[in-house]
Amino acid sequence: MPKFSANLSFLYQDLPFLDRFAAAARDGFGALEYLGPYAEPKEKVADALKASGLKQALFNVPSGDWAGGERGIACLPDRVEEFRAGISLALDYAKVLDCRQVNVISGLVPEGADLEMLEKVLVGNLKNAAARCADAGIKLLIEPINLRDIPGFFLSSTAHAERILEKAGSDNLYIQYDFYHMQIMQGDLIPTFVRLKEKIAHVQIADNPGRGEPGTGEINYGFTLSELDRLGYDGWVGCEYRPKAGTREGLGWMKPYLT
Numbered sequence: 406m407p408k409f410s411a412n413l414s415f416l417y418q419d420l421p422f423l424d425r426f427a428a429a430a431r432d433g434f435g436a437l438e439y440l441g442p443y444a445e446p447k448e449k450v451a452d453a454l455k456a457s458g459l460k461q462a463l464f465n466v467p468s469g470d471w472a473g474g475e476r477g478i479a480c481l482p483d484r485v486e487e488f489r490a491g492i493s494l495a496l497d498y499a500k501v502l503d504c505r506q507v508n509v510i511s512g513l514v515p516e517g518a519d520l521e522m523l524e525k526v527l528v529g530n531l532k533n534a535a536a537r538c539a540d541a542g543i544k545l546l547i548e549p550i551n552l553r554d555i556p557g558f559f560l561s562s563t564a565h566a567e568r569i570l571e572k573a574g575s576d577n578l579y580i581q582y583d584f585y586h587m588q589i590m591q592g593d594l595i596p597t598f599v600r601l602k603e604k605i606a607h608v609q610i611a612d613n614p615g616r617g618e619p620g621t622g623e624i625n626y627g628f629t630l631s632e633l634d635r636l637g638y639d640g641w642v643g644c645e646y647r648p649k650a651g652t653r654e655g656l657g658w659m660k661p662y663l664t
């Protein structure tokens with residue numbers, strides 16, 4: 406049976422951040438994930454997590470000025486120090502939250518940038534970060550993201566992610582496989598999952614078009630989720646969608662999976 410993680414950067418947007426933890430527990434989720442917990446002291450986040458009884462599935466390492474339009478800094482040559490400091494901060498939170506995986510958002514391609522140089526920077530950053538995370542028993546992930554929602558994003562395909570993994574040469578670097586992004590960019594969702602299964606540490610779901618609940622678009626999630634089960638995927642399934650009505654009202658799709 407799939408195990409679901411509520412992505413609190415997308416779900417329960419009507420509630421203050423720390424109140425979303427209890428709401429997710431009440432609605433049957435087993436774990437939580439979000440972009441980042443950094444606006445709150447780690448002790449407060451840990452208290453809310455403990456009170457909810459949920460697990461911390463994942464969060465992103467600091468990703469630059471998100472509100473200002475940045476989408477990660479990991480490929481940017483002039484941000485290497487900041488990236489390394491961000492890994493330290495992410496590890497501090499991950500330890501307190503007993504979170505076993507963190508995700509890196511690669512960044513936007515600056516106008517006129519040398520792509521080979523960006524790749525070299527990204528690979529160097531990931532190599533260093535994967536080793537530091539391994540020492541802490543935490544997996545490091547990278548996520549291909551679709552170019553329609555984030556034009557100019559550096560990492561937008563599984564083929565590119567595979568190349569980055571190969572160049573980084575770390576056995577602690579994995580792929581976050583987001584079915585929504587991959588449906589837009591390449592399709593062939595399950596065969597690609599099967600091929601990369603050993604390298605996929607986390608999956609996320611939303612339907613297309615619109616990034617709504619499973620069942621509101623073209624992806625056959627009945628088939629997809631039963632395939633994940635059949636193939637032995639035992640990680641969390643991150644629910645990273647924008648509810649069409651309200652989070653709770655839109656959870657009908659999850660009912661068959663709750664025991």
Ligand SMILES: O=C(O)C(=O)[C@H](O)CO
Nearest residue numbers: 440465548550583609645
């Ligand atoms: O956008 C996504 O798909 C992600 O998973 C990133 O973490 C940002 O939300």
Ligand SMILES: [Mg+2]
Nearest residue numbers: 548583609645
């Ligand atoms: Mg995602």
